[in-house]
Amino acid sequence: MSEDKSTEISETFIELAQNELKVETIDKEVEQYKIRKMQSVYTERDTLIEKIPSFWKIVLSQHLDFANYIRASDFKYIDAIEKITVKYDAEIEKIGSFSITFHFNEIKDDLVSQVVTKSFKLTKEAPSTKNKDDKSDVDDLEPEEILISESCAIQWPKEYNSINPDMITDKKSPEGKKNYRQGMKSFFGWFKWTGLKPGKEFPHGDSLATLFSEDLYPYCVKYYTEAQRDFADEASYSEDSSEEGIDLSEGEDNEDEPAKKKLHA
């Protein structure tokens, strides 16, 4: 490559980096516009959802990916969640930050009724964690933003006493270590997640947070509707299956839906 050509390309990369900043600014403006427009509609929806029995229990068991984040034994407590709300920060400097509020029902002799809010902040990654040796031309195009949080107070269920980090007396014994790690991997461990101690906290705590803020909360009615349809399909399938020549194409169509939905979302 000639030197002129190479200089021209370097200049193009700088212009492209500036253009990317414009794209990012617009992305934030669009997000702000959306948050402001959506606020009152979401508040109205929160009130309506409260009137539907087991709404969140149905939504959270319908979502295929959610179960991958938590322990099977957590589902008992997931079912105790009566209400979930997400509030999105609308200030342009805070776009991408949000807080999630969970309303837990009491489970007799096990879990207290409680309302817990966990806040998440989108922030530029600390420079110390960046690869200092990376001198690539285009590296500055993309400052990495990460989600962080603060450990947040929540009453653990009594049944989790043995893995509740606040109740493990000897965290250094093999047994203590094992229990601590198990607790950290539970849904209650997620409330301790900060994003600053990788490998020592709830795994993929940031992804679970964005699963709530970008998928479960915005599309909760769609997931609820899907679950209702699946129930209806199962019911009609049991009826139909007594006859011969079942048309399975409907079932296949329905299986396609979640994928399609995500594309249009």
Add this chain to the structure above:
Amino acid sequence: MSEDKSTEISETFIELAQNELKVETIDKEVEQYKIRKMQSVYTERDTLIEKIPSFWKIVLSQHLDFANYIRASDFKYIDAIEKITVKYDAEIEKIGSFSITFHFNEIKDDLVSQVVTKSFKLTKEAPSTKNKDDKSDVDDLEPEEILISESCAIQWPKEYNSINPDMITDKKSPEGKKNYRQGMKSFFGWFKWTGLKPGKEFPHGDSLATLFSEDLYPYCVKYYTEAQRDFADEASYSEDSSEEGIDLSEGEDNEDEPAKKKLHA
């Protein structure tokens, strides 16, 4: 459940359906706001990208999912794509519709240089394809929208003569059928995709279209940057590997990136 309670829930479902319509309207307004704001920045970016050699070749080979849509033999022609642009319809009734323009370079004795535009329209699914037996209360919450297109003229490469549907003389022979199907599954077959003949067209033609409109085009600079980093990492890895005690954590971090990016997108 008491009758009063059941009536109240039915009313709630109706209100929830109305609320969902408000959400959909806002989604369209947000999309319109974004398209209008982004237009000039994307146009500027298109001009900059043209100056970077092999930009689209690098982007398309970097994207992990793109290769799943096409035949391995298509890559030769994918590499001949010099420029890709996407135009998004900004009219509120047409939100979700878009057109993709491909600029192909000539491949001597095989492919002509050509500019091809394929348009996609988001439309409500024809009522005939809906499940008429479905009397579920909540069904009307979600009218299904699908992407359709028209078969669009493109010159196929000479090397594809045997699978080019316009050149297969006997489409009813087993050989002819087999070749026809192979052609339909090629990248060039995608240009014939309409979305109206499921099973007989390019598979998942709508997903490939949205891959371009929602992922590859909007995030092309990010994919290009990622590819450049991977090249740099590979180079530094070959250097490092002569020494003992390589820190693999950097490599792992980089592998995490595409997933992280999608979450914040």
